[in-house]
Amino acid sequence: MEDTVIYGKNAVIEALEAGNREFNKILISQSSRADVKIEKIKELAREHGIVFQFTAMQKLNQLVPEGRHQGVIALISPVKYTDLDDFIENTGGNIVILDGVEDSHNVGAIIRTAVCAGIKGIILPSRRGVLINSTVEKTSAGAVNHISIIKVNSLTNAVQKLKENNYWVIASDHHAKDNYYDIDYSDMNFALIMGAEHAGISRSLLKLADFTVKIPMLTNFNSLNVSNAAAIILFESIRRK
Amino acid sequence: MEDTVIYGKNAVIEALEAGNREFNKILISQSSRADVKIEKIKELAREHGIVFQFTAMQKLNQLVPEGRHQGVIALISPVKYTDLDDFIENTGGNIVILDGVEDSHNVGAIIRTAVCAGIKGIILPSRRGVLINSTVEKTSAGAVNHISIIKVNSLTNAVQKLKENNYWVIASDHHAKDNYYDIDYSDMNFALIMGAEHAGISRSLLKLADFTVKIPMLTNFNSLNVSNAAAIILFESIRRK
Numbered sequence: 001m002e003d004t005v006i007y008g009k010n011a012v013i014e015a016l017e018a019g020n021r022e023f024n025k026i027l028i029s030q031s032s033r034a035d036v037k038i039e040k041i042k043e044l045a046r047e048h049g050i051v052f053q054f055t056a057m058q059k060l061n062q063l064v065p066e067g068r069h070q071g072v073i074a075l076i077s078p079v080k081y082t083d084l085d086d087f088i089e090n091t092g093g094n095i096v097i098l099d100g101v102e103d104s105h106n107v108g109a110i111i112r113t114a115v116c117a118g119i120k121g122i123i124l125p126s127r128r129g130v131l132i133n134s135t136v137e138k139t140s141a142g143a144v145n146h147i148s149i150i151k152v153n154s155l156t157n158a159v160q161k162l163k164e165n166n167y168w169v170i171a172s173d174h175h176a177k178d179n180y181y182d183i184d185y186s187d188m189n190f191a192l193i194m195g196a197e198h199a200g201i202s203r204s205l206l207k208l209a210d211f212t213v214k215i216p217m218l219t220n221f222n223s224l225n226v227s228n229a230a231a232i233i234l235f236e237s238i239r240r241k
Numbered sequence: 242m243e244d245t246v247i248y249g250k251n252a253v254i255e256a257l258e259a260g261n262r263e264f265n266k267i268l269i270s271q272s273s274r275a276d277v278k279i280e281k282i283k284e285l286a287r288e289h290g291i292v293f294q295f296t297a298m299q300k301l302n303q304l305v306p307e308g309r310h311q312g313v314i315a316l317i318s319p320v321k322y323t324d325l326d327d328f329i330e331n332t333g334g335n336i337v338i339l340d341g342v343e344d345s346h347n348v349g350a351i352i353r354t355a356v357c358a359g360i361k362g363i364i365l366p367s368r369r370g371v372l373i374n375s376t377v378e379k380t381s382a383g384a385v386n387h388i389s390i391i392k393v394n395s396l397t398n399a400v401q402k403l404k405e406n407n408y409w410v411i412a413s414d415h416h417a418k419d420n421y422y423d424i425d426y427s428d429m430n431f432a433l434i435m436g437a438e439h440a441g442i443s444r445s446l447l448k449l450a451d452f453t454v455k456i457p458m459l460t461n462f463n464s465l466n467v468s469n470a471a472a473i474i475l476f477e478s479i480r481r482k
Binding site: 105109112113115116117118139141143146181215216217218219221222223224225227228229230231232235236238239 | 346350353354356357358359380382384387422456457458459460462463464465466468469470471472473476477479480
């Protein structure tokens, strides 16, 4: 199981009310009847800005043996998320944005490499891709505890806010004209956007980028793993320091 | 299950005699009685240069449901291995050597990145670390089919042979004095050695290296994933081209 979970209607309500756990999201069975407790869970989730998703019973059964979950499972993060405003105000520094990266091993490896390269924050969207789970934590070799993990509901809003705060936004995109080593990273605060494994970066985000860069290959086999691509760009960004 | 397997004494003997499969290794239960068929398997394995290992019954039971394996399982590679002499004579080009890398995802990601960076061969030791299994194949995004995969019984012998054939041997080691970007990769045939996740590169190999290089970090969190480290060095090697 990748995530720590809390399951059962009462347990999830209690955890929401106690407010001392970091929720990734709440999964509710599509076939659950809308009873009072489910309504209460949805209401509390909305109140706390927690995503809830209606999911096939089969998925729930994979996470917790059949029936025991009563149609409700909360996925819990092993780390605290940071607010973007908080980060900008109190921490600052270069950022990596993951636009829907789906593989926990990739997210963990990127966070690990990002910490090695002096990156201070990782931004993850709350609805797409993976959030921090125990596989990410393990693959990161503990790096998740050495960087601010920022969860946002809208990457577009987050990027706009970063631009207003003097960040330069760099998008890694293999259609780009510029090569990743053509940029002078040393003179700016940057936010590097890495796209999902198959879909790449969404159009709306690409439009907001100040730079788009590609990694030129020596062969026609043009298919770098996203964590390796991130490593190549991030270490170029510190190579000249 | 990571590997394609052939199990049962007769099936393994038949496959060994047919000679049309690529064996990674043969696992024999420690508690198997040394009967005629087991002796025959060991003899055929020796004849074909295939590693056999005595393994706890529990490990065998994990691969194939209890009992059905009769104490013998052959792990089959999804790709053909190339002989080092063949490679040097008929293919040539830069090489990555993996000194006991244990995680299939890492091996797959390194092969994928190596192909992108124009590397022509990967050398794997037959007794330590992972060989090519279906997880490696999948993680490599098919790159295993675009590069020569060379399996050797002794990395030391392989490295010596490469040196005799005018390869420069570069070892990635975080105790190195030189930085990875201080080398001019463009003027040589090189073999880059990457070490195992925890143990790094074995001493005997380190001694044979012509260069040792490190990747300098911006923080005290000094712990790059091996596939990301390989990506950073390999793309530096082609950056100036």
